[in-house]
Amino acid sequence: xxxxxxxxxxxxxxxxxxxxxxxxxxxxxxxxxxxxxxxxxxxxxxxxxxxxxxxxxxxxxxxxxxxxxxxxxxxxxxxxxxxxxxxxxxx
Amino acid sequence: xxxxxxxxxxxxxxxxxxxxxxxxxxxxxxxxxxxxxxxxxxxxxxxxxxxxxxxxxxxxxxxxxxxxxxxxxxxxxxxxxxxxxxxxxxxxxxxxxxxxxxxxxxxxxxxxxxxxxxxxxxxxxxxx
Numbered sequence: 001x002x003x004x005x006x007x008x009x010x011x012x013x014x015x016x017x018x019x020x021x022x023x024x025x026x027x028x029x030x031x032x033x034x035x036x037x038x039x040x041x042x043x044x045x046x047x048x049x050x051x052x053x054x055x056x057x058x059x060x061x062x063x064x065x066x067x068x069x070x071x072x073x074x075x076x077x078x079x080x081x082x083x084x085x086x087x088x089x090x091x
Numbered sequence: 092x093x094x095x096x097x098x099x100x101x102x103x104x105x106x107x108x109x110x111x112x113x114x115x116x117x118x119x120x121x122x123x124x125x126x127x128x129x130x131x132x133x134x135x136x137x138x139x140x141x142x143x144x145x146x147x148x149x150x151x152x153x154x155x156x157x158x159x160x161x162x163x164x165x166x167x168x169x170x171x172x173x174x175x176x177x178x179x180x181x182x183x184x185x186x187x188x189x190x191x192x193x194x195x196x197x198x199x200x201x202x203x204x205x206x207x208x209x210x211x212x213x214x215x216x217x218x219x
Contacts, residue, residue: 003094003146007101014105018112025115025124033121033178037128040170041115044132045108047159048139052101055146063143063155070162077170081177085203 008056015049036080043073097142104138107131120186121178129171133163 022045026038047066054062114127137160144156179194180203197206 003097006098011101011105014109018109021112021116031121031178031183033174033181033183034124036174037121037125038115040174041111041128041132044128044136044163045112048104048108048136051136051139051143055143060147060149060152063152063159066140067155067159067162070159070166074162074166074170078173081170081174085177085180087181 004056007052011052012049012056015045015052019045019049032084036077036084040073040077043069043076093145097146100138100145101142104135104142107135107138111135120189121183122175122185125171125175129167133167136160136163 019042022038022041026035026042029035029038047069050062050066050069054060054066108131111128111131114131115124118124118127140156140160144153147153180198185192194205197208198204199206
């Protein structure tokens with residue numbers, strides 16, 4: 001069993017299952033903060049899926065997208081929490 | 092031989108990510124969920140990216156991977172702290188079996204300043 005088959009048939013399905021589990025929490029999260037945390041984890045799992053897919057297809061230029069995803073995850077979480085705090089203060 | 096090392100490292104990383112996803116669904120509370128996801132997801136993504144760097148063995152890709160890992164290690168605790176602070180302010184409820192809440196009554200809800208609980212005693216040598 002070489003590396004590409006192992007990644008494509010075992011690792012990528014496990015990552016897809018964990019994405020589905022996080023998406024369940026994203027749909028049923030009781031508060032808005034739960035949805036923000038699960039969105040952060042969704043983007044983090046997306047980085048790892050991009051990394052594994054870049055090994056499978058042998059294209060290292062996918063890593064640029066992974067770096068941009070890491071930037072977007074931090075920015076979106078900080079922006080969401082800023083506006084959550086601000087909404088409570090103005091009420 | 093090299094392929095087997097890469098397989099083991101990537102499998103460990105995938106296991107950590109799967110555990111983080113299960114913990115996100117199963118944990119009873121927002122704060123416990125955050126403590127699961129920040130630790131486990133950072134370690135999982137770091138291990139998978141290290142496996143990718145070992146597979147390609149080029150200088151440009153290795154520097155890119157190191158940049159991504161350092162950025163994740165710097166920003167994931169900051170974002171967890173910021174979202175936890177915001178959700179404490181807007182009143183996200185804790186788990187009903189939580190014993191100790193050290194921040195209860197310490198935050199001023201208008202100005203968001205934090206008291207330490209020792210403000211009553213005057214400090215004798217404050218001017219020194």
